[in-house]
Amino acid sequence: MTQEHEVRPVWWELSAGGPCMLLKRLIDRHNETQFDPFSWLSVCYCSPEFDRSDVIAPHVRPDRETLNYLVTGLVDPPDLSDERLSEVTASRWINMVGGLKQAARSESVYVLNMELWMRVLPGGGNGGGKRWEFESEYVPLVRTDGAEVRVVCGQFQHREGAVAQHPLGTTIFDVTLSPGGSFEFSVPEENTTFAYMFGGKAQFGKDGDTYYGADSLLRVRGGEIFASTLSTGGRFLLFSARPVVRKGPAPCPDKTSDVCQVKK
Numbered sequence: 001m002t003q004e005h006e007v008r009p010v011w012w013e014l015s016a017g018g019p020c021m022l023l024k025r026l027i028d029r030h031n032e033t034q035f036d037p038f039s040w041l042s043v044c045y046c047s048p049e050f051d052r053s054d055v056i057a058p059h060v061r062p063d064r065e066t067l068n069y070l071v072t073g074l075v076d077p078p079d080l081s082d083e084r085l086s087e088v089t090a091s092r093w094i095n096m097v098g099g100l101k102q103a104a105r106s107e108s109v110y111v112l113n114m115e116l117w118m119r120v121l122p123g124g125g126n127g128g129g130k131r132w133e134f135e136s137e138y139v140p141l142v143r144t145d146g147a148e149v150r151v152v153c154g155q156f157q158h159r160e161g162a163v164a165q166h167p168l169g170t171t172i173f174d175v176t177l178s179p180g181g182s183f184e185f186s187v188p189e190e191n192t193t194f195a196y197m198f199g200g201k202a203q204f205g206k207d208g209d210t211y212y213g214a215d216s217l218l219r220v221r222g223g224e225i226f227a228s229t230l231s232t233g234g235r236f237l238l239f240s241a242r243p244v245v246r247k248g249p250a251p252c253p254d255k256t257s258d259v260c261q262v263k264k
Contacts, residue, residue, distance in 0.1 A: 146181025
């Protein structure tokens with residue numbers, strides 16, 4: 001007769017494998033009609049092993065153009081409760097990273113990698129087959145009283161972006177809100193406009209009372225964009241462009257608000 005032994009599970013922590021700590025697909029074939037002309041959007045929260053060479057460019061197609069945007073910043077935030085900490089050090093981390101936290105200290109690394117695909121105008125009027133690759137530190141930067149705006153595509157306060165002009169009037173900004181700061185911008189009402197929060201918290205709309213945290217995907221109705229934050233600061237990507245297939249943007253499910261949170 002064999003003696004039975006109690007088997008107890010043993011758990012141990014595993015580090016994130018590969019170059020990504022987290023990979024999210026925000027726009028794909030399931031919801032692309034709501035985001036015309038944007039047909040694909042994915043974000044990768046980078047692990048310490050991430051390298052730009054890990055990004056594999058999609059196949060060139062005449063019916064789309066693609067953009068890869070890599071955010072760099074400091075790995076570890078300073079201790080904001082430390083009274084000896086200078087305001088310059090604190091604001092530098094908030095402005096560069098926007099509330100993201102990783103493992104090592106005092107080292108500039110890759111933080112977030114974004115892959116975006118856009119439809120082109122019928123007949124290839126906006127140059128199908130194009131691909132752009134940018135890093136945040138090399139994108140034109142505009143500083144205001146309450147925000148820093150990296151102009152990836154379009155124009156902000158007379159500063160042209162890395163892609164200065166686009167046939168669809170495309171705007172792509174990387175916006176970092178300082179604590180207590182705000183950001184304001186106007187886009188055509190017929191545009192498809194949305195934002196993705198990836199650091200800190202922010203409130204959208206002047207009459208809103210909800211603060212959206214990291215990993216929030218928000219559609220914006222109307223042409224006036226307003227975002228603000230309190231003590232946390234915040235960082236988000238803003239996208240806006242004229243639709244290619246539809247005559248106007250798909251409405252938000254919530255008709256009572258200028259901002260609606262999109263389920264991912």
